[in-house]
Amino acid sequence: MTGSNGDRPADDHPDDDHSNDDRRVTFETEGETLHVRDAIEGERLSLRFDREPEPRPAITDLFALPVDRAVSFDAESFSIPKYSTVSVRESGGEFVAELSEDLELSRGAYCFDVVGATKAFVRAVDVEVSATGMAGGRAVEVEFDGPTTVTVGGRSLHTRPEATISVPDDPEALMTAVSALGSSIAEASPERSWPTLRGYPPRIRRGEALEVPDHLDIPDAGVEIAVPAAYADVYRVAPLAYYLGATVVSGSDPELRLESGYVEPLPSEGPALERRVSELLGTTLLLDSLARTEGYVPSDRYEYERIGGDLPFYPPNLADRPMADRLMEYLEVDPGTVEPYLPEWPTTAVLRPGPSGMELLGHLAHLLAPIRVRGSSVATASDDRESSRKRGEPAGSGSPTAVAAATAPTLAVDEGTPNPDDVPLPSGTAALTAAAYENGLARSRPTKGDLRVSLIADSDERARAFERAMTEPGPPDGVDSWEVLVRPTREELRDRLADPDVGLSACSLPIDGTRVACAGGVVDVAALERVPTTTVFERAGRVAPALASVDAGSLASLAVDGTLDAERVRTLVGLLASATPLAASVTLARVREHAGVRLAGDPSAIAVTPERAGAQGLVRVRSLSETEHAVTWRSFPSTAARVGTEYHPLFEWADTVPELIGTEREAPRPLSTAEVLDLVPEADSVVELNGTVAFERDGLVEADVRRSARRALADRSAPAEDGISARFDGE
Numbered sequence: 001m002t003g004s005n006g007d008r009p010a011d012d013h014p015d016d017d018h019s020n021d022d023r024r025v026t027f028e029t030e031g032e033t034l035h036v037r038d039a040i041e042g043e044r045l046s047l048r049f050d051r052e053p054e055p056r057p058a059i060t061d062l063f064a065l066p067v068d069r070a071v072s073f074d075a076e077s078f079s080i081p082k083y084s085t086v087s088v089r090e091s092g093g094e095f096v097a098e099l100s101e102d103l104e105l106s107r108g109a110y111c112f113d114v115v116g117a118t119k120a121f122v123r124a125v126d127v128e129v130s131a132t133g134m135a136g137g138r139a140v141e142v143e144f145d146g147p148t149t150v151t152v153g154g155r156s157l158h159t160r161p162e163a164t165i166s167v168p169d170d171p172e173a174l175m176t177a178v179s180a181l182g183s184s185i186a187e188a189s190p191e192r193s194w195p196t197l198r199g200y201p202p203r204i205r206r207g208e209a210l211e212v213p214d215h216l217d218i219p220d221a222g223v224e225i226a227v228p229a230a231y232a233d234v235y236r237v238a239p240l241a242y243y244l245g246a247t248v249v250s251g252s253d254p255e256l257r258l259e260s261g262y263v264e265p266l267p268s269e270g271p272a273l274e275r276r277v278s279e280l281l282g283t284t285l286l287l288d289s290l291a292r293t294e295g296y297v298p299s300d301r302y303e304y305e306r307i308g309g310d311l312p313f314y315p316p317n318l319a320d321r322p323m324a325d326r327l328m329e330y331l332e333v334d335p336g337t338v339e340p341y342l343p344e345w346p347t348t349a350v351l352r353p354g355p356s357g358m359e360l361l362g363h364l365a366h367l368l369a370p371i372r373v374r375g376s377s378v379a380t381a382s383d384d385r386e387s388s389r390k391r392g393e394p395a396g397s398g399s400p401t402a403v404a405a406a407t408a409p410t411l412a413v414d415e416g417t418p419n420p421d422d423v424p425l426p427s428g429t430a431a432l433t434a435a436a437y438e439n440g441l442a443r444s445r446p447t448k449g450d451l452r453v454s455l456i457a458d459s460d461e462r463a464r465a466f467e468r469a470m471t472e473p474g475p476p477d478g479v480d481s482w483e484v485l486v487r488p489t490r491e492e493l494r495d496r497l498a499d500p501d502v503g504l505s506a507c508s509l510p511i512d513g514t515r516v517a518c519a520g521g522v523v524d525v526a527a528l529e530r531v532p533t534t535t536v537f538e539r540a541g542r543v544a545p546a547l548a549s550v551d552a553g554s555l556a557s558l559a560v561d562g563t564l565d566a567e568r569v570r571t572l573v574g575l576l577a578s579a580t581p582l583a584a585s586v587t588l589a590r591v592r593e594h595a596g597v598r599l600a601g602d603p604s605a606i607a608v609t610p611e612r613a614g615a616q617g618l619v620r621v622r623s624l625s626e627t628e629h630a631v632t633w634r635s636f637p638s639t640a641a642r643v644g645t646e647y648h649p650l651f652e653w654a655d656t657v658p659e660l661i662g663t664e665r666e667a668p669r670p671l672s673t674a675e676v677l678d679l680v681p682e683a684d685s686v687v688e689l690n691g692t693v694a695f696e697r698d699g700l701v702e703a704d705v706r707r708s709a710r711r712a713l714a715d716r717s718a719p720a721e722d723g724i725s726a727r728f729d730g731e
Helices: 171-179 231-244 270-291 302-310 323-330 335-341 355-366 384-391 434-442 460-471 490-497 544-551 566-577 582-588 673-679 702-714
Strands: 002-004 025-030 033-038 043-049 056-058 069-080 085-090 095-098 103-115 119-132 140-155 164-167 203-206 223-227 247-250 255-258 263-265 348-351 371-373 404-407 430-432 451-457 479-486 504-507 515-518 521-524 534-537 556-560 597-600 616-623 628-636 646-648 664-666 685-689 692-694
Touching: 025 069, 025 140, 033 140, 043 119, 043 140, 095 103, 164 171, 171 231, 171 247, 171 355, 203 355, 223 231, 223 323, 231 247, 231 270, 231 355, 231 371, 255 323, 270 302, 270 323, 270 335, 270 371, 302 335, 348 355, 355 434, 434 544, 451 460, 451 490, 451 566, 460 479, 460 566, 479 490, 479 566, 490 504, 490 515, 490 521, 504 566, 534 544, 534 566, 544 556, 544 597, 556 582, 566 582, 566 692, 582 597, 616 673, 616 702, 628 673, 673 685, 673 702
Parallel strands: 164 203, 223 247, 348 371, 430 597, 451 479, 451 504, 504 534, 534 556, 616 685
Antiparallel strands: 002 646, 025 033, 033 043, 043 069, 056 069, 069 140, 085 095, 085 103, 103 119, 119 140, 223 255, 255 263, 348 404, 404 430, 515 521, 556 597, 616 628, 628 664, 685 692
């Protein structure tokens, strides 16, 4: 299976300081090498030419794809580093080929689209081209039939904010800041539905005065969103305003206003406004994604096949129309036509109606996360220390406070929208602070396959159970090394919980608030300065230890009410090690069927970086008999594979076309047992066989599939092996 988001996503990089006066892209020469420097990422891509470049400024409009800056000079050949990927386009942007093998091109105008440490384009016109491909990991060599003028453009990968907007505690000032979030979007056209062309919005920080950096290019899309000057309503419309590039203004009644003079009334009641904003955002992104099908990355699309003929317009005809004009067309579409195909939002945030939530807005807009507003204006009721004191219970010192809550469709809460004031938060809910998103910008995740796992046990029996689960037949896919620490001393536990080289820690020691009990005392998670990238705390009762871990630097963590059997821990570890998002991993491991669980950090966070670009998939197998099996598949949006990405499953038994990430589809026919076995080694998906997660290292064979089918057919209400990863070693 493959995924695409318009451009290949960048690797994780540490946060680099740079002046707000820096341009996103600069060019530097060093002998025959031109360095394309990405000021936002703090990285550079080096292109080597046959002579020393003498760059002069060039207009960016020469390129069909967006660039931040361009230069021109004369050259006859150039070399592209082997750590890049290269595609060839005609000068107008039409795709020609991937440079994975040697290529000869007849005379024409070409643009070489390069993605490495940053994004670069090399354009030449009226040339014949001879290029060597990247077979065997070689650098690409490109030669023209003579000296010519080449134009090199650069575009920041923009995977982090380029600026910070300071906002006082004033809803009208926040409206100005929200109107500037769309400054990161590289495209006014429907291509903005590709996540890599949306960029990371500026940060919003609470301050004494409104300060919007002068260099931010504030969008002018001809769209206004009017809402009352209240935090709650500004929060609710922020993701839509970001995507549309809309200006948010104060108005007595919520309205969507277009430059043509058309006004679309919006509901004034909070929950109704939230639903309508989500509907407008989903519809606009979906229809934009259909309008882009003949764009930078041409594709046939599953959703187009389903609804293209029912639309009152031909979507590609809108590709060059302004946003306000496109909205006029989109508002005419019957909601029932698009509703079944609207994108799945991996995160829905629940903010309080006060100023504390404003620092989350840039991060939530980056994910296009819908926003709900509930609870009190100030974050007091969910403070773990205070709520424990009122109950007469002990709690850890320095317990952090969640600014907001969040839910995910893959991990449903018991009922309704959770309230950030709830103590404890409902099982299945995530506690949100800006720290988790900032941690994701400041530290790298382990790469899939390089995950180091630490299992901390409170007894010899528990330690032996962990060892059996991880050795018979072996650790799940994606785990590089693992270790078990049993009844640690205070020093041993602190060293392990504070080890940033541990990718995933699972701790089953007793917990009191944020304090973990061990031999000789306690270790307070809230007092740690370094932590693993992800930690699972058992016996937690509340979200406090997981939230303290995020406060100390984790990307996301889990707090489980009780203890899980070792097999279930192995399954959870394997899912997280496969880049399955946090919330989906909890659901697939069936954790909530055995214990309450709360998340800290974004529920769509992933614990490892996939080896290849794209989203993690899930293939569900439901046996119809011992020899025939119904199959559905889907992909998981995440903080790394955002909404707008295309997912293209490649099955020999299905003639598939790309679909938007998060879409669920059914196989056209039942699969044989042999075909089911072929699914298990998929590198970018996990397989759930009759409710049981099957890893490649489980060594699944035909007899195991037949046995699983018999069990499932005998009692559909009791999934095989109760959801844990299977051993398949007998009846």
